[in-house]
Amino acid sequence: MVLGIAIAATAQDSQIPNDTLVWRVNRPLVFDDFSGEPIESSNLMGEAFCLILTTFERPTDSMYTDISAYAVFDRTNSWMSRRTRPDEMLLFQVTFDVFEVYARKLRKLAQEIHTDPYSQMIFQKAYSSSLPQLTHECNELKRETRMGADKVKLQEWDEKVKKELKELDAYK
16 A cells, blocks of 8 residues: 655745645544545555645734744645545544644744744744754654554554644644
């Protein structure tokens, strides 16, 4: 079995697109979230496209910038093969959860620098430097779990990421 995960992390000063799913507690990915056209001739069981979207807003009556970061699952570009079983989706969920960990770290930073007049610049620099780390962690997840085929390692990753989410619970 081969699973594919596509990783995209972008900052945007715009609204969240309509055909996306923002990460939420107690809302796991389901088969219907993968609305992209399956590539059935491929050895891939599916592809999940995740992003981190950010927003910057400076209210007119404030000298501070409100900064937000969201882990987002792109339904349109994510797909699952018709032969994929529900138990094979854990790799995609763990990946989405890793994106939420990074979004929470960014929200934590945003809260810490909220009063700094250069908060947007500081945040952008931290965001940019976090992207290679995020990509590396997702690649490690795929490598160590053999693209989800090693269920024991995948379960270990799931538990590790859930622990990280719990530690950052204040920033959900």
